[in-house]
Amino acid sequence: MNAALHVKNVYKIFGPTKKAVEEALQFARGGIEKSEILSRTGCTLGVNNVSLRVESSEIFVIMGLSGSGKSTLVRHFNRLIEPTAGEILIQGQDIVKLPDNELREVRRRQISMVFQSFALLPHKTVCENIAFGMLLRGDDPKVSRDKAEAWVNGKMGLKGFGDKYPDELSGGMRQRVGLARALVAETDIVLLDEAFSALDPLIRCEMQDLLLQIQREMKKTIVFITHDLDEALRIGTRIVIMKDGTVMQEGKPQEIVESPANDYVRKFVEHRTVGAS
DSSP states (O other): OSSSEEEEEEEEEEEHHHHHHHHHHHHHHOOOOOHHHHHSSSSSEEEEEEEEEEEOOOOEEOOOTTTSSSHHHTTTTTTSSSOEEEEEEEEEGGGGGOHHHHHHHHHHEEEEEEETTTOOOOOHHHHHHHHHHHHHHTOOOOHHHHHHHHHHHTSSTTOOOOTOOOHHHHHHHHHHHHHHHHHHTTTEEEEEEEETEEEEEEEEEHHHHHHHHHHHOOEEEEEESSSSSHHHHOSSSSEEEEEETEEEEEHHHHHHHHSSSHHHHHHHHHHHHHHHH
């Protein structure tokens, strides 16, 4: 059975020339460290031979500090960033090989995304923002508006705000709109890139609760990016921890806490334990 999302041996290298990138790729495949690759080629290794499998209906958390490669990696899943090498399969189809017109359909029908910055259109109301993706892909305007209104008046906690504009909303409310826009599109996979990181702690906790509630009801496949281990442990079915573009450990929350794979992961867990005491 195909995974919802299957990433195979993905590399991403940023460099000044195609030749330099090709040379850096060979170094990376040979096990040369990121700093040495930069010194020898002028190229930055963003994602280093990452393979992972996201099953249907799970919340798969990718966690790491700034510069770990987590946000670079997730942007490969809908090809906002092109991989230097590797495969990205959605329901068994390698989207790296798709022409632009077919890739657009994947983005419209199979995979949606929520950003930390909300990415709402300032000149459109809450309802119009929620309906925007459906209208963009050619859905019936009335059906799209009706669906948007149903989300506003439903579980998202936006009732009474449908005709408001983004600058009239708090950060938490804006992120509810962004989440509703991604979910109303009824895509199989939803990517959340540090979606709650800019929110105050209490609002952030409320959004986590909302996400878990929605997941129980809708059974979406969710890839969630965060720098916060507590958040990862709270919502994740499985967790990947990254450093320097490399996967340091993958496992269930309990496995991460009880059996850290290396000193880097152990420090994360110890810091969380100290912070919680």
